[in-house]
Amino acid sequence: MSVRKKVIRLSGDEHKKLRNAIISAYPAKVDLEIMVKEGLEENLNAIAGGENLTQVVFNLIKWAEARGELEKLITAAYNKNSGNPELQEFYVFFEQRKQQGIKKQQKAPTAFGLPLRIFKFETVTVDAKGEIVKRDSNKEAKFFEEDLGNGVTLEMVSIPGGSFKMGSSPGEKQRSQNEEPQHTVNVPAFFMGKFEVTQEQYQKVMKKNPSRFKGNKRPVERVSWHNAVEFCKKLSQKTRCTYRLPSEAEWEYACRAGITTPFHFGETITDELANYRASITYASEPKGEYRGETTPVGKFPPNSFGLYDMHGNVWEWCQDTWHNNYNGAPKNGSAWIDNNNRCRVLRGGSWIDNPDYCRSAYRNIIYQVYDYDLFGLRVVCSVAPGTFK
Helix, strand or coil: CCCCCCCCCCCHHHHHHHHHHHHHHCCCHHHHHHHHHHHHCCCHHHHCCCCCHHHHHHHHHHHHHHHCCHHHHHHHHHHHCCCCHHHHHHHHHHHHHHHHHHHHHCCCCCCCCCCCEEEEEEEEEECCCCCEEEEEEEEEEEEEEEEEECCEEEEEEEECCEEEEECCCCCCCCCCHHHCCCEEEEECCEEEECCCCEHHHHHHHHCCCCCCCCCCCCECCCCCHHHHHHHHHHHHHHCCCCEECCCHHHHHHHHHCCCCCCECCECCCCCCCCECECCCCCCCCCCCCECCCCCCCCCCCCCCCCCCCCCECCEEEEEEECCCCCCCCCCCCCCCCCCCCCEEEEECCCCCCCHHHHCCCCCEEEECCCCCCCEECCCEECCCCCCCC
8 A cells, every 4th residue: 555645845945945954955956866866766856847057956955845845855855964054953843743743633653652751759848048959859751762773862852832931030130131131931842861862872872972081971062063963964864853952942941941040940050950160159059179170961950840860961952043132032842943043052051161151041053063062962853742651
């Protein structure tokens, strides 16, 4: 029995962006012919004629739309030249759009067959002095586990959908103007890595470990945005889920976990709660130890969603291109990638940073090609609601 291919249609603006991205990645027709032959198993001259490269690419996209081969074309073009920034941006956009379509249609999960389990954990809340004022040892969350081979696993925690105030409030200490205006965002349910991606996980997927501070359970670092996107692509190919970087809204929503204070721990942080430059204080807490390196993931207490190391250790890449403030930002939890900015957003702070950089609302702007020893990642995946029990 033949299966009818799903026809995906592009808007006029999306068609133009894809056309420009393919031309940027394959400026010579011979390279385009090779990509089409190897990626689509088609003869370019037979399916897309034209007097110049623009017309050829235009007709190629039209052919792919009509035949239900658009996703295959985009994937083939990206796989053959994943380092091209324009093509990479369109690929991320297309993957996000595809996931939104999956959620709307409530079809089979991207992680079909992986059962949800429950884990229990304890959270702590501190006051401005850094003293613990509350412990909740009855927290629990659902998660599924990916087997990456040879005992290496990836735990993905269920993040319930909801709405929250994104950005910092006017009275928050050491806030930045790029954290305003504070605005309400509605975030659909998704899954997020329980921990930052570790070196053993990265090694298993990418077959290399670029990190400065070696250790299987330490977070991978020296990872650029391009490296992070490539990791998500290869992880998706290795498993049955479609993995990606979080949107900036998803990241902050997951970090806060229903908390409105500067940190999900409360009014401040201490060296017993996170790995950062604790020799510098944020509120009235005492100075602590500056470790000067990464620490193994999961060393410190989690937030109310069951996520570890959301403050400090390594910065975590988001999908979004940089915008100077939140004027015009999406309110549906999606990534904001409507410009050609080569800078991306990082969140969470790192082992080297002062505490104010580790706040839930703090936004870091970095060129997407940089891969310093404080840049890592945490992955997310979208699953159709109601799939897991």
